[in-house]
Amino acid sequence: MKFWSQTAAILMKDLLTEYRTKDVLTSMLLFGLLVILMFNFAFEPDSEEIRKFGPGLLWMTFIFAGLLGMNRSFAAETENDTLEGLMLSPVKWSSIYLGKMLANLLFLLLAQAIILCLFSILFNYGIWPRIGWMAAITFLGTLGFASVGTLLAAVAANTRMSEVMLPVLMVPLVLPVILSVVLATAANFAQPPEEPVMFFWMQRLAAYDIIFVILPLMTFDYVLEK
Amino acid sequence: MTADAAVVVENAEKWFGLNPALANVSLRVHPGEFVALLGRNGAGKSTLLRVVARLVKPNRGRVRIWGVDVARDPERGRERIGLVAHQTYLYPGLTARENLRLHARLHRLEGAGERVAAALTEAGLNLSADRPVRGFSRGMQQRLAIARATLHGPELVLLDEPFTGLDLEAAELLSERLRQWAAAGRTIVMATHNLEQGLEGVTRWVLLDRGRIVTEWTGDSTAVRSRYRQFLKGAPPGAQGRRT
Amino acid sequence: MKGLQKHLGLVALLAMMAALYAIFVLAPVELTMGVVQKIFYFHVSSAWVGFLAIYLVCFCSLRFLRNRDRQWDIRAAAAAEVGAVFLTLNLVSGPIWAKPVWGIWWTWDARLTTTFVLWLIYMGYLMLRRLVDSPEQRARLSAVVSIFGAVNALVVYMANRWWRTQHPQPVIAGGEDSGLHPDMLLALLVTVLAFTLLFFCLWKMGCDLERTRDSVESLRRTAQRHLREVR
Structure with a gap:
């Protein structure tokens, strides 16, 4: 109970800060739009190609936009050393991790929802009949991505080039998640949808999520310690 | 012993x-x-x-x-424990009151509202309590930092x-x-x-x-x-x- | 054991020569691939060492996180450096072999992809170590990353297998494991042993180098302090 109320306090703090500044969401959305724009000019895709490359492109956008957003989550705590302030309060350090991870998860999901809508409108990409499954897949994929990303953002915030360090550490480590989520998305949007394939990859995603949520919770204290 | x-x-x-x-x-x-x-x-x-x-x-x-x-x-x-350091531990994007409230919630203080209000008065920050800390002078930030570090009566x-x-x-x-x-x-x-x-x-x-x-x-x-x-x-x- | 440690270099050299003999004299030339197949022995051995090393890095890192002994940090870092070199050897030798045999330099097959991803993890680990200024923090952060790396090497491998079993296998059929000539198998085992010994030899040298760096740094500090005091 104590743990969760403290986690909620940290989560609300991050949400409130973001509500004031809107830094993270704005940068993620602008980045997403830029990728869509570039995709259009680089490939001038027809509807068949959109169907083929759409899932991969969407996730590339989600991932790079997400890296951009998650980098802020601990970089923002360095001004006035507020992270040490959190560490000094009588909270389990894992609740700092969890609060920030949930904040990142919410930001990412919100940005992804908007980017997905824009993508669907701009490329006439029919997502609506399959939107429920897409939401489930996106949640599973983003959970694994955000939980590893939050830990690695804390690692990267201590380095001299955190903007570079985060992607370099992150992309190889979450590759299983990326692979599964792209394949699940592709199966979901295939004509006709290939549900058994989709379920196969969603199960794998759920398994990775378990690993990738537990591992950071176990190691986060070591990252914070001074 | x-x-x-x-x-x-x-x-x-x-x-x-x-x-x-x-x-x-x-x-x-x-x-x-x-x-x-x-x-x-x-x-x-x-x-x-x-x-x-x-x-x-x-x-x-x-x-x-x-x-x-x-x-x-x-x-x-x-x-x-309350630690006063030369860093202020304040979130510049949050107001003075919000900074103290966060601290109160992390310490799970009873009657947080009154305690925060009292601490703000004591620090002489009543008038700026709901402005973001970013706009505060160095002295104001320091007063708030002290109020924050000792809010829970360490x-x-x-x-x-x-x-x-x-x-x-x-x-x-x-x-x-x-x-x-x-x-x-x-x-x-x-x-x-x-x-x-x-x-x-x-x-x-x-x-x-x-x-x-x-x-x-x-x-x-x-x-x-x-x-x-x-x-x-x-x-x-x-x-x-x-x-x- | 003590003697082996002391003469590790010599033992590795002898094993290496035995491996060369086994590869080029003892083992027959492969029928379809010809002499280029000899790369196979080096290729597999360096992959083995590369994968062994990431688990050693992880093991040393866990030990470090438990007892905070700089020695375990040194061991982890040196193992990662040497492991990365061997994995690079593997990634370079692979295409040289693949081009004449398959007609392509690279294919995104499960094993190749896993190796490539592991190589990227090594690079991330080594880059992280360069970019953290405080030595204590560097040790802690890189230890955490290495745990992720080791778990991930396993997960990536499984993921890739599932991925590839979803599709028919591309150009590569069966693989070389099917019906390996006994002399070839012997040559492979000797090479793997020789590479492993070489790895331990280089690992030890890497550790010694880092320890020497530490003592130089500590001496430099003492000297500076004395200079300041004399003034």
């Missing part, structure tokens, strides 16, 4: 490779004492404070706060070079607060190399050099001041023979 001491540090050591930050430090602070940690930069004062607050895990040794082993239950130890106040970067007004306020805390019987441990400010109530002086406690002095600050100057000027123990 140790429950009556506020802080007990037993043989604390912190090193990495061939770099000792703390070497076999033992310190016992009684409730109501005001201990000043003196020493050069890098002597281990800051590390010692952080070992007490369990931000740093010592390689060896034990720390207990009112009998609570901080290695085993760091949260219960930290409940009774019995043990740790201070890490608190006068660094303060303007005159804020420094006066901090000195005033230190007097109040000392008079109220709070236990205070302050790391400093500033011998001009905030030292009126100090009951004991602990001198650190290269991660070791070199000596302890009691007595009033004027006498200690000259002895400390001598220490700083003179070669540290062990190197005297080489001076001509």
Whole structure:
């Protein structure tokens, strides 16, 4: 109970800060739009190609936009050393991790929802009949991505080039998640949808999520310690 | 036997490779004492404070706060600690009130609303309570930082070079607060190399050099001041023979 | 054991020569691939060492996080450096072999992808170590990353297998494991042994180098302090 109320306090703090500044969401959305724009000019895709490359492109956008957003989550705590302030309060350090991870998860999901809508409108990409499954897949994929990303953002915030360090550490480590989520998305949007394939990859995603949520919770204290 | 001491540090050591930050430090602070940690930069004062607050895990040794082993239950130890450092620990994007409220929620304080309001009044920040901290002057931020660190009424106040970067007004306020805390019987441990400010109530002086406690002095600050100057000027123990 | 440690270099050299003999004299030339198949022995051995090393890095890192002994940090870092070199050897030798045999330099097959990802993890680990200034923090952070790396090497491998079993296998059929000539197998085992010994030899040298760096740094500090005091 104590743990969760403290986690909620940290989560609300991050949400409130973001509500004031809107830094993270704005940068993620602008980045997403830029990728869509570039995709259009680089490939001038027809509807068949959109169907083929759409899932991969969407996730590339989600991932790079997400890296951009998650980098802020601990970089923002360095001004006035507020992270040490959190560490000094009588909270389990894992609740700092969890609060920030949930904040990142919410930001990412919100940005992804908007980017997905824009993508669907701009490329006439029919997502609506399959939107429920897409939401489930996106949640599973983003959970694994955000939980590893939050830990690695804390690692990267201590380095001299955190903007570079985060992607370099992150992309190889979450590759299983990326692979599964792209394949699940592709199966979901295939004509006709290939549900058994989709379920196969969603199960794998759920398994990775378990690993990738537990591992950071176990190691986060070591990252914070001074 | 140790429950009556506020802080007990037993043989604390912190090193990495061939770099000792703390070497076999033992310190016992009684409730109501005001201990000043003196020493050069890098002597281990800051590390010692952080070992007490369990931000740093010592390689060896034990720390207990009112009998609570901080290695085993760091949260219960930290409940009774307030740390005032030269960093303010304030979120610039949040208002003064929100900063304090966050702190109150993390400490799970009862009657948080009134306590925050009272702390804001005491810090003289009533009029700016709902403005983001980013627009505050240095002095205002420092007042808020002090209010934040002591909002939960810590019995043990740790201070890490608190006068660094303060303007005159804020420094006066901090000195005033230190007097109040000392008079109220709070236990205070302050790391400093500033011998001009905030030292009126100090009951004991602990001198650190290269991660070791070199000596302890009691007595009033004027006498200690000259002895400390001598220490700083003179070669540290062990190197005297080489001076001509 | 002590003697082996002392003469590790010599033992590795002898094993290496035995491996060369086994590869080029003892083992027959492969019928369809010809002499280029000899790369196979080096290729497989360096992959083995590369994968062994990440688990050693992880093991040393866990030990470090438990007892905060700089020695374990040194061991982890040195193992990662040497492991990365061997994995690079593997990634370079692979295409040289693949081009004449398969007609392509690279294919995104499960094993190749896993190796490539592991190589990227090594690079991330080594880059992280360069970019953290405080030595204590560097040790802690890189230890955490290595745990992720080791778990991940396993997960990536499984993921890739599932991925590839979803599709028919591309150009590569069966693989070379099917019906290996006994002399070839012997040559492979000797080479793997020789590479492993070489790895331990280089690992030890890497550790010694880092320890020497530490003592130089500590001496430099002492000297500076004395200089300051004399002045």
